[in-house]
Amino acid sequence: xxxxxxxxxxxxxxxxxxxxxxxxxxxxxxxxxxxxxxxxxxxxxxxxxxxxxxxxxxxxxxxxxxxxxxxxxxxxxxxxxxxxxxxxxxxxxxxxxxxxxxxxxxxxxxxxxxxxxxxxxxxxxxxxxxxxxxxxxxxxxxxxxxxxxxxxxxxxxxx
Numbered sequence: 802x803x804x805x806x807x808x809x810x811x812x813x814x815x816x817x818x819x820x821x822x823x824x825x826x827x828x829x830x831x832x833x834x835x836x837x838x839x840x841x842x843x844x845x846x847x848x849x850x851x852x853x854x855x856x857x858x859x860x861x862x863x864x865x866x867x868x869x870x871x872x873x874x875x876x877x878x879x880x881x882x883x884x885x886x887x888x889x890x891x892x893x894x895x896x897x898x899x900x901x902x903x904x905x906x907x908x909x910x911x912x913x914x915x916x917x918x919x920x921x922x923x924x925x926x927x928x929x930x931x932x933x934x935x936x937x938x939x940x941x942x943x944x945x946x947x948x949x950x951x952x953x954x955x956x957x958x959x960x
Contacts, residue, residue, distance in 0.1 A: 862899035863908050872896035874910040891915070 862868065874895045877888035887894050890909040897908050 861906055861908070862902050862904050863897055863906060866899050866901045868897040868899045868908075870895055871898050871905070874912050876912065 872895055874893050877885065877892055877894050881894065882888045882892065885894065885907060887907045887909045891911055893910050893912045893915065894907045895910045896905060898905050
């Protein structure tokens with residue numbers, strides 16, 4: 802390893818890039834590969850933007866004005882889930898009345914029962930994960946203890 806002086810300190814010329822990677826042929830192949838990858842990624846993005854039709858999306862009234870909830874959050878039935886877009890997000894919907902336009906619409910909502918169910922599923926998953934990892938730690942510690950005991954036994958036998 803050669804050393805060079807840089808300013809007031811000694812710097813090692815410990816190149817982490819192999820010399821084979823700096824050859825012109827390899828550099829050209831890398832540039833060609835990454836150029837094709839970026840062309841594919843950015844080209845796909847540009848093509849998908851051109852094919853997307855422009856549609857006028859009317860915002861629901863509850864995004865633009867105040868509203869009153871007329872029916873509390875209820876679970877959607879099979880027909881509602883298939884036909885209403887507001888049921889698709891959470892599976893629960895509430896009927897609202899917009900105050901200014903006086904329109905009745907359905908808005909997706911999150912049920913307290915559903916939230917509690919998800920919370921307990923998360924808690925159970927974390928408890929199972931904790932128990933599984935605790936078992937892994939105990940098994941690994943026993944294995945390491947056995948290896949250390951075997952090493953000490955071999956050292957004592959060699960004396």
